[in-house]
Amino acid sequence: xxxxxxGGAGFIGSHIVDALIEKGHKVVxxxxxxxxxxxxxxxxxxxxxxxxxxxxxxxLFLEEHFDAVYHLAAQMDVRKSVADPKFDASVNIIGxxxxxxxxxxxxxxxxxxxxTGGAIYxxxxxxxxxxxxxxxxxxxxxVAKLSFEQYLFYYKEIYSIDYISLRFANIYGPRQNPHGExxxxxxxxxxxxxxxxxxxxxxxxxxxxxxxxxxxxxANIRALDYPGTGIFNLGTGIESDVNILFRxxxxxxxxxxxxxxxxxxxxxxxxxxxxxxLAKDVLGWEPKISLKQGLKETVDYFKKQK
Numbered sequence: 001x002x003x004x005x006x007g008g009a010g011f012i013g014s015h016i017v018d019a020l021i022e023k024g025h026k027v028v029x030x031x032x033x034x035x036x037x038x039x040x041x042x043x044x045x046x047x048x049x050x051x052x053x054x055x056x057x058x059x060l061f062l063e064e065h066f067d068a069v070y071h072l073a074a075q076m077d078v079r080k081s082v083a084d085p086k087f088d089a090s091v092n093i094i095g096x097x098x099x100x101x102x103x104x105x106x107x108x109x110x111x112x113x114x115x116t117g118g119a120i121y122x123x124x125x126x127x128x129x130x131x132x133x134x135x136x137x138x139x140x141x142x143v144a145k146l147s148f149e150q151y152l153f154y155y156k157e158i159y160s161i162d163y164i165s166l167r168f169a170n171i172y173g174p175r176q177n178p179h180g181e182x183x184x185x186x187x188x189x190x191x192x193x194x195x196x197x198x199x200x201x202x203x204x205x206x207x208x209x210x211x212x213x214x215x216x217x218x219a220n221i222r223a224l225d226y227p228g229t230g231i232f233n234l235g236t237g238i239e240s241d242v243n244i245l246f247r248x249x250x251x252x253x254x255x256x257x258x259x260x261x262x263x264x265x266x267x268x269x270x271x272x273x274x275x276x277x278l279a280k281d282v283l284g285w286e287p288k289i290s291l292k293q294g295l296k297e298t299v300d301y302f303k304k305q306k
Contacts, residue, residue, distance in 0.1 A: 002026045002064060003224075006052055006099065007072030009036030011176045011183075012114065012168075015217045016070055017041065023221065028064055030057075031073065040175055052095035061106040068110040068224060071099060078119060079265075081141035092144035093151075100151060104159040112223050113152060116145045117167040117233050118208070118272035128209070128237045130275040131167070138269070149231065156229055164223040166216075169235035169274045173213030173294060174301035185210070185295065188246060189302045192253035202264030204243035209235040209273040212294035215287040222283045235274025236287045248292070252299040 003020055007013040008029030013036065020027050021042065029041060032051045041047060048060060052073045074092050075081065081088035103111060119142030121129045137143045152163040172185035191198040211234060219234050243259065250257060279285045289297075 001067040003068045004028050004066045005070040006030045013072040014040035015213050016220050019217045058102050061102040066108050070112045072114040078139045078141045081139050085140035088140045096148045100155050110162045113165045115165045115167045117169050117274045120146050128273040128275040162229050165231040167233045169209035169211045173298050188249045192255040197257050197260050199260050199262040205241050207239035207241045207271045212289035219285045222285050232279040233274040239273045
């Protein structure tokens with residue numbers, strides 16, 4: 001198949017690109033490099049530096065005749081979405097619609113979308129949350145992701161474009177960007193290796209569901225092979241708080257840094273964990289890498305980069 005990967009130079013996207021190439025697919029990567037890097041990509045890959053909102057997107061579709069699209073390009077900073085909802089919507093909704101219009105016009109058969117679990121469900125009523133949990137996004141980022149899922153349903157009904165929406169938990173692993181607000185594993189690891197002190201927001205008891213990037217790639221490949229449409233949580237079903245994460249990464253890096261706590265971030269979810277039963281039953285997917293093993297592989301990667 002010929003496949004377009006938007007955001008393919010980023011942390012998760014580049015790993016998916018590697019897996020698709022290994023499977024024998026022809027891959028084109030589109031990325032504006034706002035957070036991704038061409039260093040993450042194989043040398044001979046066809047790479048297009050382009051914003052997903054660009055009017056030139058249709059020309060690319062006309063030239064390439066894509067069979068499927070992985071859509072990972074996004075404004076992915078929750079706090080930035082709160083500060084500038086209009087910009088978030090311009091990328092995550094308008095940019096996504098630009099992509100779907102091209103898919104409809106040029107007969108793309110399938111779209112696989114990188115959605116979000118925690119940001120769509122909001123504060124959970126029960127733990128872990130399954131796909132039937134009430135949808136109460138507490139940020140413009142979550143609103144935009146949910147809106148795009150609804151647009152996918154519309155384009156499926158009107159243009160017969162199959163879609164798979166994968167609601168990610170908190171992804172970590174090699175190539176994660178340690179700069180900015182996102183990616184606590186990468187941030188903590190980099191600071192420890194540089195002899196700096198990471199700051200834990202609040203009391204550190206807020207929990208997340210941490211999934212290794214290799215497991216996420218496996219689910220994305222299975223989604224391409226799945227002959228249908230659906231929405232699936234991708235999580236481990238296991239909660240880990242920030243204090244535990246801090247201590248495990250500190251031990252792996254050999255740091256002797258004491259815990260430093262700062263102010264809690266306003267609006268931050270207290271608990272987030274996803275039920276993966278549907279993905280297991282339908283896609284045959286379940287995470288294989290434990291947090292302990294995944295953190296070790298991640299720290300080893302950053303040590304080599306350093």
